[in-house]
Amino acid sequence: MSSAKSTSANEERPAQERPNLERPHPAGGAQASSLQSHQKAPARMPGEPQAGMPALQVTRTYLEMRDRSELRGAKLDDPLIRIVEQCDCPIELFRFLYVEVGKNYHWVDRLPWTDEQITDYLTQPEISLWLMTYADETAGYFELRKCEDGSTEIAYFGLIGNFIGRGLGKHLLTCAVEQAWADGTNCVWLHTCTLDDAASMPNYLKRGFRPFKTENYEVAIESQAAQQHGSPP
Structure with missing residues (x-):
């Protein structure tokens, strides 16, 4: 199947209507199961502690899926x-999703991005962004990023607050993994940390992801008031 960005401007591609969604792809084989096997650093990185700001010790865990047969899907039967x-994601929607999904989990690295930076990022052919709606209301999203080694990172993934706890997370993650395999990859990977929602790690493990690396770091603690909460565009 052609890459996500080959579709025409403003065209929407439904995730469930891909004709080759179940076409198998080869596993990673003998490729080393380490962070070094993924040629790019993760897209989502924390802010560095700054002088005078309290810092919190955080553990980041990297997880991977090396064959599509390892996916244990959990879709909801909900029209x-x-x-x-x-x-052709509007800049306002990009900002809204980033802020509303990430405001409780210290997603801060993209808050300073200008319109030009967002546009430059979204027009990269290796990036695709998928929006989940429920009853036509924005519920969450995931972002896929193809890496130079042929793997795909689920770079961003999450739900807006009032849609958490309704089983939508396992459905969204299942669709994200299916989409990554359908677009062609040798491995799907992501990372989570102890700042994320407590349900994140169990969801990843239940869907078939396996941890392959952990690391500890310090992150600056910022007031929630310092983050501008978006409104639906």
Whole structure:
């Protein structure tokens, strides 16, 4: 299947209508199961502690899936759920999703991005962003990033607050993994940390991801008031 960015501007590509969604792809084989096997650093990185700001010790865990047969999907049979690629994602929507999904989990690295930076990022051919709506209301999203070694990172993934705890997370993650394999990859990987929602790690493990690396770091603690909460565009 052609890459996500080959579709025309403003075209939406429904995640559930890919004709080759179940076409198998080869596993990673003998490739080393380490962070070094993924040629790029993760897209989502924390802010560095600054002088005078309290710091928190955080553990980051990297997880991977090396064959699509390892996916233990958990989709909901709910016609109100829709997941659609944003091939020409509006800047306002990009900001809204980042802020609203990440505001409780210390997602801060993209808050200073200018309109130009967002546009430059979204037009990279290796990036695709998928929006989940529930009953036509924005519920969450995931972002896929193809890496130079042929792997795919689920770079961003999450739900907006009032949609958490309703089983939508396992559905969204299942669709993200299916999409990564459908677009062609030798490995799907992601990372989570102890700042994320407590349900994140169990969801990843239940879907078939396996941890392959952990690391500890310090992150600056910022006031929630310092983050501008978005409103639906």
